[in-house]
Amino acid sequence: MKRVPTYSLYGVNSAEPLSDQLHFESIAARSRLHGWEIKPHRHERFLQILYIHAGGGEALLEGRREPLRSGSLVTMPPRHIHGFVFTPDTDGMVVTMTEPHLRTLLAGVPDALPLFEHPRHDRVRRGHALADALALFRGEMEAVSAWRGASLSALLTLVLIGIARLGNAEQPAAARRSSRPARHFRHFQQLLESDYRAQKEIGHYAGAIGITPTQLNRVCRQASGQSALQMIHARVLAEAQRDLLFSDLEIKHIALSLGFSDAAYFSRFFARLVGQAPTEFRQSGRARLPAFAVPPARDPAG
Structure with missing residues (x-):
């Protein structure tokens, strides 16, 4: 299974650290x-x-x-x-x-x-x-x-x-202010980025920030126009789209890596938000990308 490669520098394996900062x-x-x-x-x-x-x-x-x-x-x-x-x-x-x-x-x-x-x-x-x-x-x-x-x-x-x-x-003026809601929103973004694959409940994030789920939803809507749940779904969806376009992982493996219990549930989630099944999105999306972006076809003999 081919994932998107992770490099430290152009073409350098990620296990090789920078010698400096x-x-x-x-x-x-x-x-x-x-x-x-x-x-x-x-x-x-x-x-x-x-x-x-x-x-x-x-x-x-x-x-x-x-x-x-x-x-x-x-x-x-x-x-x-x-x-x-x-x-x-x-x-x-x-x-x-x-x-x-x-x-x-x-x-x-x-x-x-x-x-x-x-x-x-x-x-x-x-x-x-x-x-x-x-x-x-x-x-x-x-x-x-x-x-x-x-x-x-x-x-x-x-x-x-x-x-x-x-x-x-x-940035909108509200997002530029160093207010308490703005700090709560940034904290939520950081928490979401660290564990979006687990698809934790809104209550988990609200508790970690020290506010109620209702307050978290209000903060998210003010800063982004989306509810906390919509932001969670959007982050999961973004990673799913990356894997579909830039890796040759099977749908079931993408689903499991993103916290879904089975591929069918993931496919319904994806189709509801995108309007296409994962396989259709992969095919149509790659057709629009430059050739250098599309993973090479897998060698049946290898």
């Missing part, structure tokens, strides 16, 4: 070795930032195909599937950091951390403060100067704050 390289340095194609994968413990100075290509971000061009900035948190195809003239950089290092750099602005929980693709125009910070980071990255590590950390903090500001500007 931070790694950076040009896009060409690794992509050229793989024919300018990075097949779909995810990182279990690392956040990645990819910035294109020139050239372009195409990104696969959680099933969405998005064109890449000069100024494209992709922020990819842990555990989210992504892949890339670059044109051979692409000039850019990739920065990889551990989650603890991200928290260390943003220790002074903890409210910014939730803004790095979902993939982003931004276009950063020339002259923007974030573009200037990225250019300074690249210059320091390519230089060998005294106190280089301290300079890179300072510049990377500027880059992270710039990315957070982009995300913050897109």
Whole structure:
């Protein structure tokens, strides 16, 4: 059974840890070795930032195909599937950091951390403060100067704050406030991400947060427009869709891995929310994806 591969760096097995908290390289340095194609994968413990100075290509971000061009900035948190195809003239950089290092750099602005929980693709125009910070980071990255590590950390903090500001500007005003409901909502998101496969009851999450199920539903509706149960179902559904599109796992194995007692129950759940049976979704979804995203056919002889 083939799952979506999990890497620490492009094409590097996940058992090989980063030698440091931070790694950076040009896009060409690794992509050229793989024919300018990075097949779909995810990182279990690392956040990645990819910035294109020139050239372009195409990104696969959680099933969405998005064109890449000069100024494209992709922020990819842990555990989210992504892949890339670059044109051979692409000039850019990739920065990889551990989650603890991200928290260390943003220790002074903890409210910014939730803004790095979902993939982003931004276009950063020339002259923007974030573009200037990225250019300074690249210059320091390519230089060998005294106190280089301290300079890179300072510049990377500027880059992270710039990315957070982009995300913050897109948030509804209610979600931007550091209110108690907002903190409860972020706590629920964190708990849900850690154990969504178990499909625990709303009361479990409410108790862990220290509020009632009714309060949790109200918090979720205010912040996302969905009830707590809808958010639980949406998270389970998102993982099911990933496995259907990017792995060759059988339906029954996907169902069991997501806490369903049998494949029939999972299929009814999936069809009710998506309007297609899992097999139909897999076939139609792969037909719309770029060829590099589709798992190779299994060898009957192997």
